[in-house]
Amino acid sequence: MNHYKAPVQDLRFALLDVLGVESVYARIGAGAVGADIIEAVLEEAARFNETVLAPLNQSGDQEGCHFDPDSGRVTTPRGFKEAYRQFVEGGWSGLTAPEAYGGQHLPESLGAAVKEMIDAANLAWGNYPLLSHGATEALKHHGEDWQKEVFLRPIVEGRWTGTMCLTEPHCGSDLGLLKTRAEPGPDGTYTVTGTKIFITAGEHDLTENIVHLVLARLPDAPPGTRGISLFIVPKIRTARDGTLGEPNRVRCGSIEHKMGIHASATCVMNFDGAEGYLIGQPNKGLQAMFTMMNTARLAVGIQGLGLIERAAQNAAAYARDRLQMRSLAGPKYPDRPADPLVVHPDIRRMLLTCRTLAEGGRLLALHAALQVDLMERAPDPKEREAAAELLGFLTPIVKGCLTEWSIECTYHALQCFGGHGYVREWGMEQLARDARITTIYEGTTQIQALDLIGRKVIQLQGAGLKRFLGLIVEFCTAQTGNPALAEFVAPLAQAAQDWQQLTMEISRRVMEDPQELGAAAVDYLFYSGYVALAYWWARAVEAADRVGDARLAAQKRARARFHFQRLLPRTLAHAAAIRSGAGNLMALADDELAP
Numbered sequence: 001m002n003h004y005k006a007p008v009q010d011l012r013f014a015l016l017d018v019l020g021v022e023s024v025y026a027r028i029g030a031g032a033v034g035a036d037i038i039e040a041v042l043e044e045a046a047r048f049n050e051t052v053l054a055p056l057n058q059s060g061d062q063e064g065c066h067f068d069p070d071s072g073r074v075t076t077p078r079g080f081k082e083a084y085r086q087f088v089e090g091g092w093s094g095l096t097a098p099e100a101y102g103g104q105h106l107p108e109s110l111g112a113a114v115k116e117m118i119d120a121a122n123l124a125w126g127n128y129p130l131l132s133h134g135a136t137e138a139l140k141h142h143g144e145d146w147q148k149e150v151f152l153r154p155i156v157e158g159r160w161t162g163t164m165c166l167t168e169p170h171c172g173s174d175l176g177l178l179k180t181r182a183e184p185g186p187d188g189t190y191t192v193t194g195t196k197i198f199i200t201a202g203e204h205d206l207t208e209n210i211v212h213l214v215l216a217r218l219p220d221a222p223p224g225t226r227g228i229s230l231f232i233v234p235k236i237r238t239a240r241d242g243t244l245g246e247p248n249r250v251r252c253g254s255i256e257h258k259m260g261i262h263a264s265a266t267c268v269m270n271f272d273g274a275e276g277y278l279i280g281q282p283n284k285g286l287q288a289m290f291t292m293m294n295t296a297r298l299a300v301g302i303q304g305l306g307l308i309e310r311a312a313q314n315a316a317a318y319a320r321d322r323l324q325m326r327s328l329a330g331p332k333y334p335d336r337p338a339d340p341l342v343v344h345p346d347i348r349r350m351l352l353t354c355r356t357l358a359e360g361g362r363l364l365a366l367h368a369a370l371q372v373d374l375m376e377r378a379p380d381p382k383e384r385e386a387a388a389e390l391l392g393f394l395t396p397i398v399k400g401c402l403t404e405w406s407i408e409c410t411y412h413a414l415q416c417f418g419g420h421g422y423v424r425e426w427g428m429e430q431l432a433r434d435a436r437i438t439t440i441y442e443g444t445t446q447i448q449a450l451d452l453i454g455r456k457v458i459q460l461q462g463a464g465l466k467r468f469l470g471l472i473v474e475f476c477t478a479q480t481g482n483p484a485l486a487e488f489v490a491p492l493a494q495a496a497q498d499w500q501q502l503t504m505e506i507s508r509r510v511m512e513d514p515q516e517l518g519a520a521a522v523d524y525l526f527y528s529g530y531v532a533l534a535y536w537w538a539r540a541v542e543a544a545d546r547v548g549d550a551r552l553a554a555q556k557r558a559r560a561r562f563h564f565q566r567l568l569p570r571t572l573a574h575a576a577a578i579r580s581g582a583g584n585l586m587a588l589a590d591d592e593l594a595p
């Protein structure tokens with residue numbers, strides 16, 4: 001059995017000591033959310049996640065969801081419904097949502113910390129409320145007042161959940177291909193017809209209604225992504241006063257049998273002339289959907305983080321208990337028949353990779369979430385704009401890197417368990433299977449990478465990158481005279497310079513050959529992730545020294561060294577791959593890639 005202890009102390013350290021959220025919250029009108037409230041929320045979330053969600057993780061995986069083809073109904077595994085009831089009762093569904101619609105309006109950065117715990121405790125369960133958060137954002141920014149009143153409020157209150165219906169059988173990464181149609185009716189409603197696949201939480205038994213946000217085409221829509229509109233399609237028809245009517249013409253056709261997240265229902269959804277309501281402007285649906293997708297992309301990055309943390313915890317505990325072979329330096333525990341695994345350098349390499357990526361990744365993700373708070377609440381419009389640029393730049397890095405690292409780390413953790421990791425009993429293979437989806441949904445790693453280098457860096461002329469590099473330069477300048485940080489500041493400043501140089505080289509190459517963009521993209525994504533983490537590790541050391549807790553300071557310093565000496569050098573291989581260009585990928589004809 002696999003355990004989970006919420007990392008409350010490290011979350012507290014990240015929010016309060018490194019990111020200094022108290023002063024940021026005060027500046028953006030959330031000054032009431034001080035250290036005491038932050039600590040209380042973290043403690044209460046830890047209790048809920050450790051005692052309610054975590055115990056359902058393995059049983060949910062083994063039982064999976066049930067589908068009844070006659071009724072089209074999905075039943076979630078035992079205990080899920082009761083856990084959802086407790087989640088709603090605890091006020092977690094509206095934690096960051098607007099007060100006007102029944103939410104608590106706590107900062108998104110604090111919500112992200114809570115979300116990490118949910119994902120670590122029970123990733124599959126967490127997928128049911130996950131898209132409610134995205135639907136809240138889409139409705140909040142693009143919905144009409146009546147739509148907010150009728151659909152947003154029950155989602156915030158947790159009485160209903162949301163979905164995001166993009167994917168169709170022939171249309172995944174390329175949304176321009178989608179075919180679902182929406183015909184306008186005489187009364188201002190639309191009839192939506194088409195098939196969506198892979199819809200997370202498309203059908204379930206946790207709530208009385210489900211609000212589907214569906215991308216579809218109007219009859220006169222231009223082709224491609226310029227002709228996509230966004231519609232609300234409730235599972236149960238809903239009058240403007242909020243009363244529920246007849247079931248809508250939308251039905252779950254089946255659920256997928258899949259590698260991981262067995263307890264998360266992945267549904268084929270058939271819309272057969274279902275009643276829907278347009279959100280925002282006709283043909284501008286992708287813009288509205290992007291509000292939801294950006295929220296969901298950060299959220300999936302945080303799923304990766306939760307999995308890394310849980311894998312790291314379990315592997316470290318096992319490595320202390322399991323006795324195998326002696327230390328190369330001679331017996332370290334001579335009174336035992338063998339030394340514990342933790343004495344072996346390569347076990348430590350794997351454990352430290354997981355621990356370093358968890359704690360560094362936490363800062364990366366929480367900093368991105370803090371940009372959402374600044375973007376929405378900072379009094380100065382310039383600061384809001386800066387936060388939006390930084391958030392746009394960081395989102396593909398958080399999503400792309402944290403999910404890829406979750407695959408790496410759950411595999412390292414499984415390896416630490418040896419054969420006991422491969423069998424079901426310890427739950428490590430579940431973590432590895434569950435992690436695998438995170439690099440696929442909400443835009444694959446390739447799509448994140450293209451978004452980063454293509455749109456966020458080249459198209460937007462590096463606006464977000466410049467802001468992040470500015471943070472690094474500011475930090476390095478401020479710490480130049482600090483001997484305690486010297487071992488990190490010089491290599492960090494160098495890494496920032498190299499990153500900038502590499503970015504310019506890629507931009508030049510892309511002007512000559514557009515294929516260079518795709519050839520460089522994923523390596524550039526990882527490169528950016530390792531440099532960004534170097535910044536956060538240097539900041540963590542500085543903060544830990546400042547806090548004055550000697551044990552914490554020594555731990556953070558050792559982990560930062562591990563990052564700088566063992567993980568940051570991975571950028572050299574990524575840079576070499578990028579500089580080798582597109583030629584070695586494109587030389588063979590399409591039919592020469594087969595054996």
Ligand SMILES: Cc1cc2nc3c(=O)[nH]c(=O)nc-3n(C[C@H](O)[C@H](O)[C@H](O)COP(=O)(O)OP(=O)(O)OC[C@H]3O[C@@H](n4cnc5c(N)ncnc54)[C@H](O)[C@@H]3O)c2cc1C
Pocket residue numbers: 164165166167171172173174197198199200201258266437440441442443444445446447518
């Ligand atoms: C469990 C699960 C839950 C999901 N939940 C939802 C949901 O709630 N709502 C929803 O709408 N969808 C959902 N999806 C769909 C998911 O978002 C898509 O599977 C994903 O976007 C990829 O689309 P695809 O599977 O069609 O792959 P494709 O788009 O066919 O891509 C196949 C491969 O080609 C790569 N590729 C594509 N284009 C390029 C390019 N230009 N350059 C380099 N590589 C490229 C991709 O990265 C991928 O590796 C879910 C999927 C799963 C499996």
